Amino acid sequence: MREEGATIIEVVVAALIAALALGAVFAALSVAVLDARLKTEQAYAARYLRSAQAAVQASPYISCSPCQAPYSLAGVPNPAGWSAPTETVENYQPSTGGFSAQAPDSGLQEIYLAVTSPDARVHETVEVLKAAPDS
Helix, strand or coil: CCCCCCCHHHHHHHHHHHHHHHHHHHHHHHHHHHHHHHHHHHHHHHHHHHHHHHHHHHCCCCCCCCCCCCCCCCCCCCCCCCCCCEEEEEEEECCCCEEECCCCCCCEEEEEEEEECCCCCCEEEEEEEEECCCC
16 A cells, blocks of 8 residues: 655656756846847947947048058957957058058058957957048
8 A cells, every 4th residue: 555645766756857957047147147148249349349430430531551550449348358459550552452551552451450358259350441631
């Protein structure tokens, strides 16, 4: 005759099912937190690049060939732990219809601005075209 109540095997199986369910919940929460952190870093990068882009656009055209980061980004505030944006300038080459860092200044520049998050999980870039005032 069987008494009322659960056997030890039933209790162990129930505990195992509960542990698996809790593990799945914690894994989902972990993924959500990591995704939120990634989205936050992407937002920081986008805002940071918009500030750098505005600084370049507000600067007067600087003729250079080859160009070594001629535009000052000193006024662009860095988010904590982020390095300054990198700046690459290429001049337009009418003969090829493209841009090159070694081309002579033709009055049109393509400026690449890039930032990388402190943990290097986020890398964002933006391109800015800048024309000489007499072009």
